[in-house]
């Protein structure tokens with residue numbers, strides 16, 4: 001039997017999985033706890049996105065979307081985030097969590113940055129984690145000498161190659177950069193640890209200069225070259241072109257680092273992999289300089305759609321929420337409501353037509369299965385946009401059985417009240433219960449459905465109730481069952 005056809009593990013109203021976006025009691029939910037108006041739902045079947053996936057990447061022999069490595073830089077790039085201050089115990093906690101999640105590398109702040117940074121680097125190297133430990137240094141022999149003494153598995157060397165940086169930052173020309181790079185690379189390699197050479201601000205560097213220095217360092221045996229969009233200026237197409245060109249010049253691995261100033265950090269990472277890059281830099285929640293880099297969770301969302309088996313087989317996705325909460329608390333930020341996977345509304349469905357389809361088959365409006373990340377799907381029942389299928393589902397959760405016509409009538413009352421004021425899930429439940437009670441008592445008046453209504457609200461609701469034309473509404477519901485082509489002809493829109 002196809003396991004994906006089994007009913008989903010029951011998600012009860014309390015949520016068996018994580019409560020999206022509500023860590024610290026406030027994250028992503030504007031100070032309110034949980035999902036008012038929403039409830040976790042049990043749906044008929046799991047999404048089938050791994051069976052026939054229209055989002056599967058186009059086959060390309062250079063593409064690494066099915067085989068990539070993560071260099072997790074929360075403890076390097078993330079330390080450059082405005083709010084970040086990680087003491088050693090916090091660094092160890094984060095490093096262990098990332099290691100448990102399954103990242104391939106953990107990158108640490110340069111030991112040349114401060115004495116404590118050097119000590120922290122040594123301590124994390126002693127933890128014996130599965131992930132390889134890297135540190136990130138300037139292309140300078142003084143930094144290289146300190147780095148190789150810390151016990152790291154590899155050193156990431158970086159130097160600015162854009163005209164801006166050559167002129168206004170370090171003031172060195174390409175000849176000097178190349179000679180220093182060769183000296184540092186040979187020194188690090190002599191200690192039998194991995195070495196990556198990266199330019200900084202690669203997309204505003206001279207292409208001939210870039211390819212020339214990468215070709216040189218590739219020949220002397222670096223493990224990886226790095227492309228860094230330090231200022232976040234690159235577009236996915238520019239990334240694809242540069243990485244594809246570089247792939248033809250070097251035989252070593254290609255690491256990429258994308259800042260998110262223009263919102264392209266995840267798309268750029270994906271395009272880099274498509275073009276043949278092998279490693280992607282991430283940080284938890286994307287924290288870093290300015291508005292940060294490719295977020296770990298966002299990259300997971302992108303990649304699970306491309307190759308679910310690879311991502312699920314390699315990373316403990318259900319730990320993502322805990323890691324994000326850990327880092328969010330450490331740097332004192334809230335997880336945004338629209339965060340990938342873990343945001344308050346990431347798996348919440350509200351419009352009636354969406355809710356109906358989700359209840360039948362979640363794949364209709366979800367390309368990511370929240371259960372893959374230990375998250376819970378929510379349906380919003382308490383709004384003017386709700387539909388009778390959602391109300392029927394909620395009534396069934398409350399163990400209330402009515403006819404379809406009665407569910408529809410009850411839904412109209414809920415919508416009428418939701419037109420007057422915002423209503424909560426408790427309000428919806430009260431109306432459903434009161435509606436059923438009225439039915440049993442043979443009452444038709446619905447203005448008394450809620451005990452806590454003001455006189456003014458009662459009056460408006462009574463007026464609206466009189467305007468409700470149920471037969472007409474039913475015709476609309478019937479129209480919703482008509483195939484799409486016919487619907488278009490009849491002017492029914494979703």
Ligand SMILES: [Zn+2]
Nearest residue numbers: 077230257288
């Ligand atoms: Zn950066």
